Amino acid sequence: MKVVSVENVSKKFILSHNRPRNLADGLRSLIWRSRREDLWALKDVSFEIEQGEALGIIGHNGAGKSTMLKLLTRIMEPTKGRIRTRGRVSALIEVGAGFHPEMTGRENIFLNGAILGMTRREIDRKFEEIVAFAELEKFIDTPVKRYSSGMYARLAMGVAVHVQPDILVVDEVLAVGDFAFQTKCVRAMQERRRSGVSVVFVSHNMGLVDGMCDTALLLQSGNPLMLAKASRVIAEYRRLELPDSSDGDTDLTGPAVRRHGDGSVRINRVRFLNGAGSAKAVAEMGSDLVVEVHYECHAAVGEVQFALRVIGEDGTEVTRPVTSDHGQQLSLDPGRGVVRYVVPYLYLHPGEYTIIPGVWEQSGFGCFDEVTTGVTLVVGPGDPGYKIRERAGLVHLVGTWEHHQFDGGECGAK
Numbered sequence: 001m002k003v004v005s006v007e008n009v010s011k012k013f014i015l016s017h018n019r020p021r022n023l024a025d026g027l028r029s030l031i032w033r034s035r036r037e038d039l040w041a042l043k044d045v046s047f048e049i050e051q052g053e054a055l056g057i058i059g060h061n062g063a064g065k066s067t068m069l070k071l072l073t074r075i076m077e078p079t080k081g082r083i084r085t086r087g088r089v090s091a092l093i094e095v096g097a098g099f100h101p102e103m104t105g106r107e108n109i110f111l112n113g114a115i116l117g118m119t120r121r122e123i124d125r126k127f128e129e130i131v132a133f134a135e136l137e138k139f140i141d142t143p144v145k146r147y148s149s150g151m152y153a154r155l156a157m158g159v160a161v162h163v164q165p166d167i168l169v170v171d172e173v174l175a176v177g178d179f180a181f182q183t184k185c186v187r188a189m190q191e192r193r194r195s196g197v198s199v200v201f202v203s204h205n206m207g208l209v210d211g212m213c214d215t216a217l218l219l220q221s222g223n224p225l226m227l228a229k230a231s232r233v234i235a236e237y238r239r240l241e242l243p244d245s246s247d248g249d250t251d252l253t254g255p256a257v258r259r260h261g262d263g264s265v266r267i268n269r270v271r272f273l274n275g276a277g278s279a280k281a282v283a284e285m286g287s288d289l290v291v292e293v294h295y296e297c298h299a300a301v302g303e304v305q306f307a308l309r310v311i312g313e314d315g316t317e318v319t320r321p322v323t324s325d326h327g328q329q330l331s332l333d334p335g336r337g338v339v340r341y342v343v344p345y346l347y348l349h350p351g352e353y354t355i356i357p358g359v360w361e362q363s364g365f366g367c368f369d370e371v372t373t374g375v376t377l378v379v380g381p382g383d384p385g386y387k388i389r390e391r392a393g394l395v396h397l398v399g400t401w402e403h404h405q406f407d408g409g410e411c412g413a414k
Helices: 023-027 029-033 067-072 105-115 118-136 147-160 172-176 178-194 206-212 230-241
Strands: 001-015 036-050 054-058 078-083 089-090 166-170 199-201 215-220 225-229 250-251 265-273 282-283 288-296 301-311 317-319 330-332 335-343 351-361 365-371 376-380 403-405 410-414
Touching: 001 067, 001 199, 001 365, 029 206, 036 067, 036 199, 036 206, 036 215, 036 225, 067 078, 067 089, 067 166, 067 199, 105 118, 105 147, 118 147, 147 166, 147 172, 147 178, 178 199, 178 206, 178 225, 206 230, 206 351, 215 230, 225 230, 230 376, 250 410, 265 351, 265 365, 265 376, 288 301, 288 351
Parallel strands: 054 199, 054 215, 089 166, 166 199, 282 376
Antiparallel strands: 001 036, 001 078, 215 225, 250 265, 265 288, 288 335, 301 317, 301 330, 301 351, 351 365, 351 376, 403 410
16 A cells, blocks of 8 residues: 655755845845746655655755655645655654753653644653653653753654654654664664554665665655665665775875874775776675785884774674784884785675774784774675675675475475
């Protein structure tokens, strides 16, 4: 059953330049009117959402994502086209929207719940659940003007997920909470989906979009570029965001680079090289990759190891190859050098990764240098012949499946 239908929707705003500031300017209103500009925030957008389905809307800032959500929630009306929704819509578009700063968290739960369409009886019945979800038991009778942005987000999300809507519309608000609360919110939305709630989700966190959504819509300057399975749309967004020509040679000597260590060894450059030897910050899953770590050693040091921390979009450390894994015992003399990590077959699934290079004592305790700023590597979906590119997980492990069939109907596998 379709719960959302968007048909050829466009939204126009009028931008005015040199708006009159006084009576003299007002007398020149004809000139002012001639300097208006039409801005089409959305152009001919169409999609449908089935009951229980989750749609992600992605794109750069200014692409029209928030405008689309405001149209879905009837905050604004489209200039052209038609939007039809079926059932109750609960929106969490802006942190603290509908909250009164002078009122307590308790009072704002009742206020915000009423705005979202809950009855007093519903709010009374779910009040303790909302407070427990938001983890604000100690501050529930504190005016929300004293809340942090994270506390605002927790309270707002606590109310929104307990509305029992037919359609839940969520903007970038999850970016405010910590990782544990984001995980709780994702689980709550997944539970609502299993009960038949449809979700429209906007985020710049592609890991959340990929994990939450069945399909995704990619917008660019208000234009719909792609509507398909979420993983495919995310791969296209990444391709547009960081094309193949992106430089894979990063200088790490500038003052903005964050690092720690005693400085005996200094990492000054990282290069990503593809199979052809070109420096590019984009690699395809299943392709060859070489990571070069250039360094300068200021004094002779013995028993060192180089490490590459690979961090996924959600902050999870996916893997950490180190030179000692292969039995290499490194000693460095004063001067410059380079270590190369050669990957003959890239096992990372499509996504954006932060590579944090470091050089440590062989014991792993003393740090000479670790560049916590990191460098970005984007992994694409690979060539069409790579059949496992859309499997779940961040790292692909190569293994062999075995199957044994036994007589009498008994079977097993290992």
